[in-house]
Amino acid sequence: MRRFDDEDLTGAEFRECDLSKARFVGVVMQDAEIDGLITNLVVNGVEVMPYVEAELDRRHPVRLLIRSDEPADLRRAWGQLRDGWAATAERVRSMPENSEHQSVDGEWSMVETLRHLVFVHDSWFRRCVLGRTEPFTAMGLGPQFLMDREADLDASARPSLDEVLAVRDRQASEIEAWLDEVTPEQLAQTAPVPEDERWPPYAKGRTVRRCLGTVLDEEWAHHRFCERDLDKLSRQGS
Numbered sequence: 001m002r003r004f005d006d007e008d009l010t011g012a013e014f015r016e017c018d019l020s021k022a023r024f025v026g027v028v029m030q031d032a033e034i035d036g037l038i039t040n041l042v043v044n045g046v047e048v049m050p051y052v053e054a055e056l057d058r059r060h061p062v063r064l065l066i067r068s069d070e071p072a073d074l075r076r077a078w079g080q081l082r083d084g085w086a087a088t089a090e091r092v093r094s095m096p097e098n099s100e101h102q103s104v105d106g107e108w109s110m111v112e113t114l115r116h117l118v119f120v121h122d123s124w125f126r127r128c129v130l131g132r133t134e135p136f137t138a139m140g141l142g143p144q145f146l147m148d149r150e151a152d153l154d155a156s157a158r159p160s161l162d163e164v165l166a167v168r169d170r171q172a173s174e175i176e177a178w179l180d181e182v183t184p185e186q187l188a189q190t191a192p193v194p195e196d197e198r199w200p201p202y203a204k205g206r207t208v209r210r211c212l213g214t215v216l217d218e219e220w221a222h223h224r225f226c227e228r229d230l231d232k233l234s235r236q237g238s
Contacts, residue, residue, distance in 0.1 A: 015106070060224075066216045069187060069209060074216070075179045081219045082172055085114075088226060089165060095230070096237060100161045104229035108141075113226050114164045115141035115157070120218045121171040128203045128211035129178070131192030137167060146199055175215070187212070 041049050057063050062084075065077035092100045092110055100110040108116060119140030126132050136142075136152040139159045147155045187209040203211055 060220070062220060066213065066220060069184060071179060071182050071184065071187070074182075074212070075176075077216055078172075078175060078179060081216065081223065084223050085168075085219075088223065088230070089161070092161070092230060095233065099230070099233055102233055104232045107225065107229055110226050110230065111159065111161055111164055112141055113222050114161075114168060115139050115159070117219060117222060118164065118167055118171065119153070120215060121175075123199050124203070124211050124214045124218075125171075125175060127198070128191045128193050128200070128206070129208055129215075131194060133194050133196070133198075139164065139167065142199065150199070 038052075039049060040047065041052075062077055062080045065073045065080070068074060068077070088110070103109045103112075118137050119142045122134075122136045122140055123142075126134065136150055138152060138154040139157045140153055141147070141157075142150070142153060147153050187207065189208050191203060191206050191208045191211045193204045193206075193211075
């Protein structure tokens with residue numbers, strides 16, 4: 001455990017850090033921003049995450065559909081997620097040239113974000129939900145350690161927005177066709193994750209529904225991140 005006493009951490013940034021069970025005592029935290037996988041967060045003696053989750057559900061009702069076990073709700077969720085991304089694609093086309101390739105605060109650009117979702121589809125839907133073993137799509141973007149390990153992934157890829165969207169459309173058609181036929185019983189079955197050590201090996205033993213949930217959660221979360229960063233780019237431009 002590391003302890004910080006009377007330190008000035010103004011402007012500090014903690015990226016991809018595990019702060020589980022961290023304690024902040026007698027701190028001054030003004031204009032701070034926290035974004036990540038957060039549970040059981042107690043602020044001044046109050047567990048605040050239920051309030052945060054409820055507010056996110058109010059702002060983004062699609063989250064309620066994403067958590068449903070009913071195929072009809074999941075189909076609606078997928079349609080709303082796709083509509084959101086379509087609107088964002090139109091938005092970025094109206095912005096200054098190359099906005100889709102601009103990184104904000106060290107985050108992925110829009111194109112990089114979409115490439116990551118190509119990888120998420122290959123990993124969590126095609127491999128885990130369908131049990132297929134085809135190579136990853138070369139333009140897919142995963143964590144750096146996987147980019148170094150998986151020969152299928154091309155770390156030097158620089159696709160255009162239209163090229164990534166074309167791949168995304170093909171992948172979306174796969175999910176839509178599957179959702180049109182899936183039953184609650186199939187969702188509850190153990191996912192047919194291939195018996196190899198390719199990504200994500202820790203999915204073995206999870207249900208089909210849980211693996212699909214990862215795809216939907218990633219779609220929603222990364223769309224929010226993308227819109228946040230496009231908002232910042234727009235403010236900078238104005």
